[in-house]
Amino acid sequence: MEISFAGKRALVTGAGKGIGRSTALALARCGARVTAVTRTQADLNSLVQECPAIVPVCVDLADWAATEAALKDVGPIDLLVNNAACTKLQPFLEVTPDQFDLLFNVNVKAVLHISQMVAGGMKARGSGGSIVNVSSQASQRALRDHTVYCATKGALDMLTKVMALELGPHQIRVNSVNPTVVMTKMGRLGWSDPEKAQTMKSRIPLGRFAEEEDVVNCILFLLSEKSSMINGVALPVDGGHLAC
Numbered sequence: 001m002e003i004s005f006a007g008k009r010a011l012v013t014g015a016g017k018g019i020g021r022s023t024a025l026a027l028a029r030c031g032a033r034v035t036a037v038t039r040t041q042a043d044l045n046s047l048v049q050e051c052p053a054i055v056p057v058c059v060d061l062a063d064w065a066a067t068e069a070a071l072k073d074v075g076p077i078d079l080l081v082n083n084a085a086c087t088k089l090q091p092f093l094e095v096t097p098d099q100f101d102l103l104f105n106v107n108v109k110a111v112l113h114i115s116q117m118v119a120g121g122m123k124a125r126g127s128g129g130s131i132v133n134v135s136s137q138a139s140q141r142a143l144r145d146h147t148v149y150c151a152t153k154g155a156l157d158m159l160t161k162v163m164a165l166e167l168g169p170h171q172i173r174v175n176s177v178n179p180t181v182v183m184t185k186m187g188r189l190g191w192s193d194p195e196k197a198q199t200m201k202s203r204i205p206l207g208r209f210a211e212e213e214d215v216v217n218c219i220l221f222l223l224s225e226k227s228s229m230i231n232g233v234a235l236p237v238d239g240g241h242l243a244c
């Protein structure tokens with residue numbers, strides 16, 4: 001399926017590594033003008049070296065005021081990928097308030113904030129647009145030691161639905177992708193132990209983890225006009241895990 005984003009402007013958060021970086025590069029290959037947002041300057045330097053057309057923005061999305069300042073001049077955006085997220089493994093009884101606040105700030109509050117800024121512009125221009133939130137199978141499955149992460153992704157799925165409801169009349173579609181494990185920096189944190197990985201794989205009918213490309217392809221589809229009647233869905237990219 002050929003997808004072109006020629007003439008479109010895209011913003012991807014968490015574009016320094018993993019799924020976000022691959023998404024930013026794929027969008028640029030499809031002709032979009034891409035703004036890449038992350039907090040580690042070295043990642044942005046290497047990204048721009050790889051694709052000089054990408055516009056880098058360095059900011060810690062946990063900081064509301066800094067995010068506002070960093071993004072206020074990015075200009076009109078047609079396609080938004082809210083991908084940045086963080087996690088920390090803690091058993092439920094050991095969850096700390098600082099980790100709770102950090103994960104909700106980055107994984108949920110920053111999505112709300114950036115989406116408000118971007119969708120506000122889309123509405124004012126009457127141009128419509130498409131937003132994809134990168135959620136997780138963890139929004140719908142309890143995962144040991146992932147209390148707060150699971151809670152943030154559950155919240156993100158509901159945020160996606162309400163955004164779809166309120167922004168739909170402005171021709172702004174909002175959907176999420178909900179991947180199973182991908183062996184990025186984040187994936188390795190939770191699933192490097194071969195026994196744990198094997199247990200998870202045994203619960204995935206396709207018998208493997210997802211590749212970055214599996215997720216990126218679904219993000220591109222949901223951003224594109226090929227999905228023009230899809231709004232408010234949480235699309236599993238999980239080899240069937242959530243189906244059983």
Ligand code: NDP
Nearest residue numbers: 014016017018019039040061085136181182184185186187
């Ligand atoms: P990575 O850890 O590989 O990359 C995350 C990116 O987000 C990094 O560039 C990171 O920057 C950036 N980021 C994190 N926190 C902030 C912040 N406060 N401000 C700005 N940038 C930030 O993660 P993945 O690629 O694996 O994850 C991408 C998305 O996919 C996330 O939403 C994740 O929840 C979701 N997901 C991942 C799965 C997996 O198994 N990997 C499974 C299901 C969903 P830095 O490295 O500098 O912190």
